[in-house]
Amino acid sequence: MSHTVEILSVGTELLLGSIVNSDAQALSRELSSLGLNVLYHSVVGDNPGRLKAAVELARSRADVIVTTGGLGPTCDDLTKQTLAECFGRKLVFHPECAREIKCFFARMGKEMTENNLQQAYLPEGCHILDNAWGTAPGCAFEAEGTYVVMLPGPPRECLPMFRERALPWLARLSEGVIRSRTLRVFGMGESAVESLLRERMNELTNPTLAPYAKEGEMELRITAKAGTTEEADALIAPVEAEVRALLGELVYGADVSGLPQVVLEAARERGLTLGTAESCTGGLIAKLITDVPGAASVFKGGVVSYHCEVKAGVLGVSQALLDEKGAVCAQVAGEMAQGARRALGCDLAVSVTGVAGPDPDEWGNPVGLVYTALAAPGGCWVKELHLAGTGGRRDRIRTLAANHALDMARRWLSGLDPAAEKR
Amino acid sequence: MSHTVEILSVGTELLLGSIVNSDAQALSRELSSLGLNVLYHSVVGDNPGRLKAAVELARSRADVIVTTGGLGPTCDDLTKQTLAECFGRKLVFHPECAREIKCFFARMGKEMTENNLQQAYLPEGCHILDNAWGTAPGCAFEAEGTYVVMLPGPPRECLPMFRERALPWLARLSEGVIRSRTLRVFGMGESAVESLLRERMNELTNPTLAPYAKEGEMELRITAKAGTTEEADALIAPVEAEVRALLGELVYGADVSGLPQVVLEAARERGLTLGTAESCTGGLIAKLITDVPGAASVFKGGVVSYHCEVKAGVLGVSQALLDEKGAVCAQVAGEMAQGARRALGCDLAVSVTGVAGPDPDEWGNPVGLVYTALAAPGGCWVKELHLAGTGGRRDRIRTLAANHALDMARRWLSGLDPAAEKR
Numbered sequence: 001m002s003h004t005v006e007i008l009s010v011g012t013e014l015l016l017g018s019i020v021n022s023d024a025q026a027l028s029r030e031l032s033s034l035g036l037n038v039l040y041h042s043v044v045g046d047n048p049g050r051l052k053a054a055v056e057l058a059r060s061r062a063d064v065i066v067t068t069g070g071l072g073p074t075c076d077d078l079t080k081q082t083l084a085e086c087f088g089r090k091l092v093f094h095p096e097c098a099r100e101i102k103c104f105f106a107r108m109g110k111e112m113t114e115n116n117l118q119q120a121y122l123p124e125g126c127h128i129l130d131n132a133w134g135t136a137p138g139c140a141f142e143a144e145g146t147y148v149v150m151l152p153g154p155p156r157e158c159l160p161m162f163r164e165r166a167l168p169w170l171a172r173l174s175e176g177v178i179r180s181r182t183l184r185v186f187g188m189g190e191s192a193v194e195s196l197l198r199e200r201m202n203e204l205t206n207p208t209l210a211p212y213a214k215e216g217e218m219e220l221r222i223t224a225k226a227g228t229t230e231e232a233d234a235l236i237a238p239v240e241a242e243v244r245a246l247l248g249e250l251v252y253g254a255d256v257s258g259l260p261q262v263v264l265e266a267a268r269e270r271g272l273t274l275g276t277a278e279s280c281t282g283g284l285i286a287k288l289i290t291d292v293p294g295a296a297s298v299f300k301g302g303v304v305s306y307h308c309e310v311k312a313g314v315l316g317v318s319q320a321l322l323d324e325k326g327a328v329c330a331q332v333a334g335e336m337a338q339g340a341r342r343a344l345g346c347d348l349a350v351s352v353t354g355v356a357g358p359d360p361d362e363w364g365n366p367v368g369l370v371y372t373a374l375a376a377p378g379g380c381w382v383k384e385l386h387l388a389g390t391g392g393r394r395d396r397i398r399t400l401a402a403n404h405a406l407d408m409a410r411r412w413l414s415g416l417d418p419a420a421e422k423r
Numbered sequence: 424m425s426h427t428v429e430i431l432s433v434g435t436e437l438l439l440g441s442i443v444n445s446d447a448q449a450l451s452r453e454l455s456s457l458g459l460n461v462l463y464h465s466v467v468g469d470n471p472g473r474l475k476a477a478v479e480l481a482r483s484r485a486d487v488i489v490t491t492g493g494l495g496p497t498c499d500d501l502t503k504q505t506l507a508e509c510f511g512r513k514l515v516f517h518p519e520c521a522r523e524i525k526c527f528f529a530r531m532g533k534e535m536t537e538n539n540l541q542q543a544y545l546p547e548g549c550h551i552l553d554n555a556w557g558t559a560p561g562c563a564f565e566a567e568g569t570y571v572v573m574l575p576g577p578p579r580e581c582l583p584m585f586r587e588r589a590l591p592w593l594a595r596l597s598e599g600v601i602r603s604r605t606l607r608v609f610g611m612g613e614s615a616v617e618s619l620l621r622e623r624m625n626e627l628t629n630p631t632l633a634p635y636a637k638e639g640e641m642e643l644r645i646t647a648k649a650g651t652t653e654e655a656d657a658l659i660a661p662v663e664a665e666v667r668a669l670l671g672e673l674v675y676g677a678d679v680s681g682l683p684q685v686v687l688e689a690a691r692e693r694g695l696t697l698g699t700a701e702s703c704t705g706g707l708i709a710k711l712i713t714d715v716p717g718a719a720s721v722f723k724g725g726v727v728s729y730h731c732e733v734k735a736g737v738l739g740v741s742q743a744l745l746d747e748k749g750a751v752c753a754q755v756a757g758e759m760a761q762g763a764r765r766a767l768g769c770d771l772a773v774s775v776t777g778v779a780g781p782d783p784d785e786w787g788n789p790v791g792l793v794y795t796a797l798a799a800p801g802g803c804w805v806k807e808l809h810l811a812g813t814g815g816r817r818d819r820i821r822t823l824a825a826n827h828a829l830d831m832a833r834r835w836l837s838g839l840d841p842a843a844e845k846r
Binding site for chain 2: 011014015016017018019020021022024025026027028029030031038039040041042043044045050057066072135146156159210212213217252276278280282283284286287288290291293299300301302303304305306307309310338343344357358359393394395
């Protein structure tokens, strides 16, 4: 039988809108793929009466309560006290936690104030969740059939704590092991992918197949529950094969962070270097590539040629061509990519030129008209895109354009046609 | 007396973690600055029984209920039916809404399927909230002392609907008008700003003064309630003056989107052009600048010189200097900025070179050591930053470095010392 979960977030800053509740999203995703059924999110402020009522309510309607926030050292931090009280437990001092907290401050080279030791008080008999990413430890316990997990609020503590510390403890709730594998898809709209797969998604129960739409691409997550890791993986494999057979080369990776990582790894393997030439994306592609740690071994650099002067001067795009056709055309995209290869001394270069909006350009090209190109050993390819139908927002057009450019490099590196016309 | 609010979000996709509840954050911020007291957020799935219980609960503990989601045309969309039922109202067909929906599809050049007309059924006697940003209209009504507002889920519909449609209706709950002004602060840590202002923030009731920490900078929002706009503005002015007197040149703008907008506007006013030379930020500064629509009139372009070859080849940084000192030093930052001015033909150029991590560079420079520079008519300035103490995450170091570089340009354009040593 599937367990039901409520995620209870504590913090007035959430109710004031100072921060977004990204913990609830990330934990929901993790808990769902464990096979647990998240039925409620709730948020209350740093108020003991309302928090207590919220805990009693959560207890009455879910059998797993995961709290985030309110574990810190200040008098606003009430989560532990309140939950301990609701479940009839005392808070007791845990010297091993106090040691960890002192070590954390020593590592950061900071002075520890005395109130930080408040964080070493935890409910009697609980399972301690060590916090290697901050100071406040979390904890977990079972009381009268309710499973309680308390995590700190800051996302960069909350998520690793959940994955590294809480997950092994929660594993008791799902018999056997849970494994998941995420396929990344680029080149087909989310509604098209969903309508292709909807029937299978509805049929499948173990493993499950769930889609997650992302800006300009899609994820398909396959999750299996089984007695052992090997059995779970054996359940996943045929579904992965089925999806790959259906979507073919649109699946660009499994368990990867995105197109930049895939392009960087494929180039690294083949000993090739990479560069960019960007107009309307304005540095976004270079930014996405250098978001990946270790990009320096492959990525040589980029040119953001926002003005035509820079296209001509730095990248060597023909001035006559720019004068005659303007900056947004297939030839300019091609010359930008080839110019970037030369100027940056790299093996592969991608380029983008187009109209991100909000207004058409001075040549009357419409918002959403974008050309992407790839210059590589053996040729130069150009793609013409019409991205206005996607809502026409500037940031979305730029993200899609960047992904299309990266996908051309990905396809060339995988031995596929980089797409469309070769010049 | 201050009204209490619950934001009730409806949608299984939130509970699966497919999307983050950004509506709840944005609405909380808006509602709080209206002087309303947001006490609860809750999320339930597309399940009539649980939704009904959630509505009854919200009604028992808040006097304003704002719902998001579940107004669409599919059978999963249950919000209107359920709330109408809870408050004893019938759903009735609103022909004027049906016309709007048909017009929307005509404008988008799309075929309208019949089920879209479901969206024209709204609770009897409600106030209709027209949706100019999508198809599902929202609505608002008062029933037995509870104020109900229903908004669509997609953030780019929900937020403009709230501001343009729901706010005027909710104004009845706060007598008079509400005005707010947001000051943006760069160059002092959030805890330092908060400790400087905490006492005043606690004292002030009208206007209120609230801090919002952002990645690498801060916002201070002043919100006043008064009989007229003029009276509200007159309440805000002295508090703004007080904050500006306290923080001085750290306040870089009021009601602006960020440093890039301020830099672009100041450069545009003075008829100057802008360029960038980036190493560890890898295109982020250029991306942030070109996020602003209309950047093209000022921003000529940028060079992402990730490899030393590109620093020397494209930007003309001295090879001897790179060989002797490596890429991360004050001189290289300065030569990059000066090289960008030359290569891009711009009046002002900012540059960044540093170690974003996760590992120290090959010369042994530690993670977080960053140099930013500004080359401008009349000189070149360099700043040395140590950003590791801020958690040491790669993305945070890059964001902070980008903001420091932009802030140097902002300061120069405002006639201030761009900071630190001149070379």
